[in-house]
Amino acid sequence: MSNYKSGLDYALKQDQNDALKAYRNQFHIPKNKDGKDLIYMTGNSLGLQPKQTKAYVNQELEDWADFGVEGHFEAKNPWLRYHEFLTESMAKVVGAKPIEVIVMNTLTANLHFMMVSFYKPTKTRYKILIESDAFPSDKYAVESQLRHHGFDDKEGLILWKPRKDEDLLNYEDLESILEEHGNEIALIMIGGVNYYTGQFLDLKRITKLGHKHGCTVGFDCAHGAGNVQLNLHDSGADFAAWCTYKYLNSGPGSLAGCFVHERHAHRKDLNRFVGWWSHNKETRFNMRGEFDQLPGAEGWQLSNPPILSMAAIKASLDVFDDVGFEKLIIKSKKLTGYFEFLLNQLGEDTIKIITPRNPKERGCQLSIQVKNADKSLHAKLTEAGVISDWREPDVIRCAPVPFYNSFEDVYRLVDKLKDIIQE
Numbered sequence: 001m002s003n004y005k006s007g008l009d010y011a012l013k014q015d016q017n018d019a020l021k022a023y024r025n026q027f028h029i030p031k032n033k034d035g036k037d038l039i040y041m042t043g044n045s046l047g048l049q050p051k052q053t054k055a056y057v058n059q060e061l062e063d064w065a066d067f068g069v070e071g072h073f074e075a076k077n078p079w080l081r082y083h084e085f086l087t088e089s090m091a092k093v094v095g096a097k098p099i100e101v102i103v104m105n106t107l108t109a110n111l112h113f114m115m116v117s118f119y120k121p122t123k124t125r126y127k128i129l130i131e132s133d134a135f136p137s138d139k140y141a142v143e144s145q146l147r148h149h150g151f152d153d154k155e156g157l158i159l160w161k162p163r164k165d166e167d168l169l170n171y172e173d174l175e176s177i178l179e180e181h182g183n184e185i186a187l188i189m190i191g192g193v194n195y196y197t198g199q200f201l202d203l204k205r206i207t208k209l210g211h212k213h214g215c216t217v218g219f220d221c222a223h224g225a226g227n228v229q230l231n232l233h234d235s236g237a238d239f240a241a242w243c244t245y246k247y248l249n250s251g252p253g254s255l256a257g258c259f260v261h262e263r264h265a266h267r268k269d270l271n272r273f274v275g276w277w278s279h280n281k282e283t284r285f286n287m288r289g290e291f292d293q294l295p296g297a298e299g300w301q302l303s304n305p306p307i308l309s310m311a312a313i314k315a316s317l318d319v320f321d322d323v324g325f326e327k328l329i330i331k332s333k334k335l336t337g338y339f340e341f342l343l344n345q346l347g348e349d350t351i352k353i354i355t356p357r358n359p360k361e362r363g364c365q366l367s368i369q370v371k372n373a374d375k376s377l378h379a380k381l382t383e384a385g386v387i388s389d390w391r392e393p394d395v396i397r398c399a400p401v402p403f404y405n406s407f408e409d410v411y412r413l414v415d416k417l418k419d420i421i422q423e
């Protein structure tokens with residue numbers, strides 16, 4: 001992978017030879033006022049719309065128009081079972097078994113529902129461990145769980161921090177925290193890929209460590225799903241949750257995914273909040289019977305889900321199935337490696353990449369610190385037609401997505417960045 005070359009020619013050639021080049025045309029690429037493609041680097045925030053999404057959503061609108069309530073049975077994709085049409089593809093993307101995966105609710109809601117089942121504090125073991133730079137929603141969620149159970153949200157929260165003057169998390173530090181506090185920690189809940197640094201953590205290693213110390217372990221995979229190979233089943237994690245509007249290209253605020261490990265599939269002893277959609281499908285509409293828990297991740301559903309959102313998810317997952325996730329990852333590594341190569345040429349005294357150098361420890365995102373930069377750099381990039389993402393105090397996050405970003409996009413991005421820096 002070290003035979004990258006500089007120059008636009010090289011980028012154009014890579015695009016020509018790209019086995020996945022046809023996929024860019026299957027997405028709507030946002031354009032500037034003159035109708036030119038913008039350089040869209042924020043698929044980590046909101047993935048672009050597959051062109052086929054509209055037809056999938058329209059299908060459901062038409063079936064609703066044609067059938068009314070009978071659409072639950074008569075629709076082309078009967079609504080009653082619609083979520084089942086997503087499960088297998090979603091399970092493939094996150095490396096899980098179908099019984100372990102469900103599309104439902106939204107991400108933070110799913111984290112809470114998972115904590116109802118997997119955060120079971122006692123008087124002596126009640127603390128929650130998260131990474132110090134967790135996504136705010138996750139931090140607020142665990143703090144509120146601590147308070148909900150009557151604990152202090154500061155004293156009860158243990159933070160896994162990078163070392164002084166470092167950006168990335170270190171497993172030895174996690175080991176020491178667990179050696180010291182393991183028997184006080186009820187739950188470890190970590191972002192599988194850190195939203196800020198782009199560090200892809202070793203889910204299996206963290207899970208093993210956590211379980212050794214008697215903690216339950218869950219992951220927020222918002223920045224992992226559709227971006228890296230999560231292998232959730234093999235990780236052994238108790239649960240995971242992720243949204244579908246980032247790398248899964250399923251539209252703003254679309255429904256989220258949730259994973260519950262197979263070993264919990266038939267447990268009836270776990271606390272949970274339930275509704276009629278957690279109940280046995282065969283007898284759900286008898287309405288008056290005793291509650292009968294559905295097995296597997298499906299058993300954590302509460303409500304009948306929004307079909308229009310699921311149609312957008314189906315449209316996107318069908319593109320994932322079509323390309324095959326392994327091929328996507330191969331291109332992703334190549335494209336991000338190229339991005340890193342070009343950035344390195346700007347010189348270490350100008351920029352610093354805080355994302356791990358090891359391709360196994362990152363997805364497609366690179367988080368870049370530009371020396372002496374402030375937010376005006378980001379504004380200038382935007383003016384130059386680059387959609388990127390600025391995170392205080394001084395980081396630009398760019399995520400070249402293998403589906404729709406090209407080598408040319410990456411070349412032009414770095415070229416513009418160079419012009420702005422040298423101004």
Ligand SMILES: *Cc1c(COP(=O)(O)O)cnc(C)c1O
Pocket residue numbers: 106107108109135137138191195220222223243
């Ligand atoms: C994007 C993201 C969220 C957003 O949560 P919603 O409930 O979907 O609004 C939460 N956590 C992480 C780690 C994220 O990356």
